[in-house]
Amino acid sequence: MTEQLVSPERQAPGGGPVRIPVERTWWQRHGRTTTVWALRLLLVVVLLTGWQMAAGSLFDITFTSKPSAIAERLGEWSADGTLWTHSLVTIQEIVYGFLLGAATGALVGFLLASLQLAYRVIDPFMMALYSIPKVALAPLFIVWFGIGMHMKVLLAAATVFFLVFLNTAAGVREVDRGLVDAVRLMGGNRRDIALKVVLPSSMTGVLTGLKVAIPYALIGAVIGELVASNQGLGYLINDAAAQFDTAGVFATLVVLSVIAAVLNVLVGLIGRRVNRWKPVEAQG
Structure with missing residues (x-):
């Protein structure tokens, strides 16, 4: 559950914005962050796999390990x-x-x-x-x-x-x-x-x-x-x-x-x- 700010027309008596609880799914709350971290992990895996496969054939492991x-x-x-x-x-x-x-x-x-x-x-x-x-x-x-x-x-x-x-x-x-x-x-x-x-x-x-x-x-x-x-x-x-x-x-x-x-x-x-x-x- 999260909160949403409403327009100035619907303000609290004290003048501040009203916060209305909004029901959101786990994916709606964390989906973007999860996607970013998944892409980061995928990038690391691809780079390490490519490095491992190229070592000894395209690169001399003496210098690149x-x-x-x-x-x-x-x-x-x-x-x-x-x-x-x-x-x-x-x-x-x-x-x-x-x-x-x-x-x-x-x-x-x-x-x-x-x-x-x-x-x-x-x-x-x-x-x-x-x-x-x-x-x-x-x-x-x-x-x-x-x-x-x-x-x-x-x-x-x-x-x-x-x-x-x-x-x-x-x-x-x-x-x-x-x-x-x-x-x-x-x-x-x-x-x-x-x-x-x-x-x-x-x-x-x-x-x-x-x-x-x-x-x-x-x-x-x-x-x-x-x-x-x-x-x-x-x-x-x-x-x-x-x-x-x-x-x-x-x-x-x-x-x-x-x-x-x-x-x-x-x-x-x-x-x-x-x-x-x-x-x-x-x-x-």
Whole structure:
């Protein structure tokens, strides 16, 4: 059962729209989503089947491996604990780096974008720092912080910071000035404007920054592991590549993709909860 909004002529006494329960079948409610997921699964099956059949005939498995070999390597690493040990290290680096970079990026973006003069002064410097390839920072971070987990966490955080900062600042600067003026006319102070207008209105920019930053947190952590590490999925890629184990490299990439997908789903769930304040039409 779902609810349907009626026309303005049939409004509730309080002025809001009337919600009338509408009986819908399971397929009417979930059919489109089910179709999308079925097509996605079909696409994956077709691609993997084509890859498996072409491996050894059209492609040299030395360079491309094949899905069955990748699955076998994942099974071996799962059985002996290699996969779980290295995955846990990388997940910790990604999560800590993402949280640190996202928190500081959102806070600095919100504060600076609220101060127009300060933002105009700082903006070109932020863009200059953002343009530096993060892989170029890895050697410097090694000198500063060593090759332990701290270096990977801070490298991931530095990558995430700029993406969240820029999107948060854009969200703050695009707040409807009419709403701000309305709160001022009603006697609201700067705190009321910041917490009741600017913060909710800028959440779209914050959430966009968080979603965009997820793969970059992973990239930052793995880059640090590729440059200097003796544990983690980046180290596992290096080790497999050194032994020309293409199946091992692809297996590690599969694990990294799964981690990124799970983090993306979590941010999406947070986004739905945060956006509950929006009108029904805006929630889509």
